[in-house]
Amino acid sequence: MIYTAIFAALCLGATSQANVIPRQAASGSGPYPAAYSTDTGLAGQTIYMPTTVPAGVKLPVIVWGVGGCSDSGTTTAEFHQDLASYGFLIIVNNAPTSRAQTTAASLTTAADWAQKVAGTGKYASVDKSRIAVGGWSCGGLQAYTVAADPRWATIGIFSSGQLDASQSVPVASKITKPIFYFLGGNGDPAQTPGTRDYGNLPKTTPAWIGTNNKGHGHSGPSGTFTAPAIKTAAVRWAQWLLQGNTTAATFFTNKDEATKAGWTAIQSQSLDKIAVTPI
Numbered sequence: 679m680i681y682t683a684i685f686a687a688l689c690l691g692a693t694s695q696a697n698v699i700p701r702q703a704a705s706g707s708g709p710y711p712a713a714y715s716t717d718t719g720l721a722g723q724t725i726y727m728p729t730t731v732p733a734g735v736k737l738p739v740i741v742w743g744v745g746g747c748s749d750s751g752t753t754t755a756e757f758h759q760d761l762a763s764y765g766f767l768i769i770v771n772n773a774p775t776s777r778a779q780t781t782a783a784s785l786t787t788a789a790d791w792a793q794k795v796a797g798t799g800k801y802a803s804v805d806k807s808r809i810a811v812g813g814w815s816c817g818g819l820q821a822y823t824v825a826a827d828p829r830w831a832t833i834g835i836f837s838s839g840q841l842d843a844s845q846s847v848p849v850a851s852k853i854t855k856p857i858f859y860f861l862g863g864n865g866d867p868a869q870t871p872g873t874r875d876y877g878n879l880p881k882t883t884p885a886w887i888g889t890n891n892k893g894h895g896h897s898g899p900s901g902t903f904t905a906p907a908i909k910t911a912a913v914r915w916a917q918w919l920l921q922g923n924t925t926a927a928t929f930f931t932n933k934d935e936a937t938k939a940g941w942t943a944i945q946s947q948s949l950d951k952i953a954v955t956p957i
């Protein structure tokens with residue numbers, strides 16, 4: 679699809695300077711340092727999770743569409759390791775060093791696989807009842823493509839939106855699950871499309887949108903999601919929507935915290951409808 683191709687080209691431009699650096703050492707600012715691996719049961723995808731999970735800790739799942747629909751599973755490794763270190767299993771829909779084209783169907787495959795292995799072997803701590811979908815740019819369009827899957831607790835749109843304005847209403851008006859938009863400002867070609875999609879959501883759909891031009895714009899050094907502002911926002915999103923952490927919720931329900939972290943143009947709606955049982 680041509681619009682996907684535009685995002686694909688943009689993402690390739692943004693990440694061409696970033697080397698794919700395998701990071702096998704566990705890391706992350708959360709309580710459970712995380713690393714990535716692969717699993718023969720899930721071809722062509724990269725799995726991030728804490729290397730040690732204390733007894734009693736349950737890991738919700740995040741399935742993620744890569745930028746350009748062709749970035750490798752480790753292009754944004756630091757971001758995923760950081761998020762996973764807060765107690766999540768993250769499945770990124772490309773192999774660690776592959777630049778193959780990805781498909782939206784791979785997000786469904788990832789969720790299917792996570793539900794199958796949850797509670798077994800090294801995935802004993804995985805909670806198959808809590809799954810989010812998200813993605814960056816072209817990967818955000820893939821998240822939209824599978825948005826109707828009833829398993830998602832929430833949808834995370836990172837620097838993405840329907841570039842084709844005529845697709846905004848058809849796509850956005852069908853979203854019922856809590857959806858969060860993290861946009862990159864004037865330099866981000868997703869700024870206008872993402873904002874337009876937000877405006878076309880049903881008013882009853884819980885939603886939040888914010889802009890941070892240092893977090894994850896399509897251009898400049900921010901394209902690998904290593905800026906603290908984007909990491910913090912993603913962690914709070916997952917802590918609230920997947921772990922039921924109401925302390926994390928204030929990042930979205932009260933503009934002060936996000937503003938202090940550099941987010942602007944913040945809007946939200948129906949967030950009071952979000953009720954997640956603490957994990």
Ligand SMILES: *[C@@H]1O[C@H](CO)[C@@H](O)[C@H](O)[C@H]1NC(C)=O
Pocket residue numbers: 914917923924925926
């Ligand atoms: C809840 O989220 C806050 C803010 O991110 C964090 O400081 C706190 O440790 C979290 N609590 C739990 C139990 O994870």
